Amino acid sequence: MTSADKAAPLRVRMRGITKQYGAIQSLRGVNLDVAPGEVLGLVGDNGAGKSTLSKVLSGAVVPDSGSIEIDGRTVHFNDPGDARAHHIEMVYQDLSLCDTVDVAGNLFLGREPMRRVLGVPTLDHAKMHRDARDMLDGLGIRIPDTKLDVENLSGGQRQAIAISRAVSFDPKVLIMDEPTAALAVAEVEAVLELVRTVSARGVSVILISHRLQDLFLVCDRITVMYEGNAIADRPIGETNLQEIVDLIVGHKFNARSARPHAEH
Numbered sequence: 001m002t003s004a005d006k007a008a009p010l011r012v013r014m015r016g017i018t019k020q021y022g023a024i025q026s027l028r029g030v031n032l033d034v035a036p037g038e039v040l041g042l043v044g045d046n047g048a049g050k051s052t053l054s055k056v057l058s059g060a061v062v063p064d065s066g067s068i069e070i071d072g073r074t075v076h077f078n079d080p081g082d083a084r085a086h087h088i089e090m091v092y093q094d095l096s097l098c099d100t101v102d103v104a105g106n107l108f109l110g111r112e113p114m115r116r117v118l119g120v121p122t123l124d125h126a127k128m129h130r131d132a133r134d135m136l137d138g139l140g141i142r143i144p145d146t147k148l149d150v151e152n153l154s155g156g157q158r159q160a161i162a163i164s165r166a167v168s169f170d171p172k173v174l175i176m177d178e179p180t181a182a183l184a185v186a187e188v189e190a191v192l193e194l195v196r197t198v199s200a201r202g203v204s205v206i207l208i209s210h211r212l213q214d215l216f217l218v219c220d221r222i223t224v225m226y227e228g229n230a231i232a233d234r235p236i237g238e239t240n241l242q243e244i245v246d247l248i249v250g251h252k253f254n255a256r257s258a259r260p261h262a263e264h
């Protein structure tokens, strides 16, 4: 790492994040770092706290305590709108697309291009479909017709549209929660390619996945969560599948891996 790298602030710096739901301590003081343009894999067993932590970063969950810095500045998110204003976007597993709206309509939902016809604001269909086509082409996404309702698309195509929509908000940080869980092999490849395309543009990507082999294909680093803590953090070149599996199930929960990973 050069001195210039050291001087650049982290894109995301979360410290001591806690969240309790009734008797369940979902997050127990989590530290998480993401560098600009980095692809971070976030792994852990069911219930480890991955989704909760990512919802804290995307403003959907307000933590009980802890701090978040984006590009070196402390931020407080009370809702996803606050996070979006700081260019943080999350693609949820349920995708939140409108099934009966076409591809272009989903991409521009809530901000459709308008034009005036005899002084009356009217949806500019032609522009919307042109812009949608440009957006998909720019990301290398192959969807033949932007006029198809998304209910007629494959799982992979739907995932690509949800990601494209998030990318169109010009994110600095893109969080994807299980984007490949329900996809066929070729569709997984397409989503991973999309991750590479987006990160090459300088976007930091947080990828939550139980498919560890996918993470080894695209991630720069993997952070492991265990029962509400981030227990280990490994550059991808310094670990392997077996070590990550052991960390996830807790077999390697020893003095080395139990240390908070980022001690700045």
Ligand SMILES: Nc1ncnc2c1ncn2[C@@H]1O[C@H](COP(=O)(O)OP(=O)(O)OP(=O)(O)O)[C@@H](O)[C@H]1O
Pocket (backbone or CB within 6 Å): 021, 024, 025, 026, 044, 045, 046, 047, 048, 049, 050, 051, 052, 053
């Ligand atoms: N809204 C909520 N109300 C109550 N408990 C919650 C809520 N959200 C999360 N939890 C609890 O917090 C813990 C962490 O959940 P979380 O969804 O963050 O885990 P996860 O790591 O994403 O798991 P998975 O891999 O199964 O998606 C779990 O015990 C879960 O039941």
Ligand SMILES: [Mg+2]
Pocket (backbone or CB within 6 Å): 050, 051, 052, 177
């Ligand atoms: Mg989850």
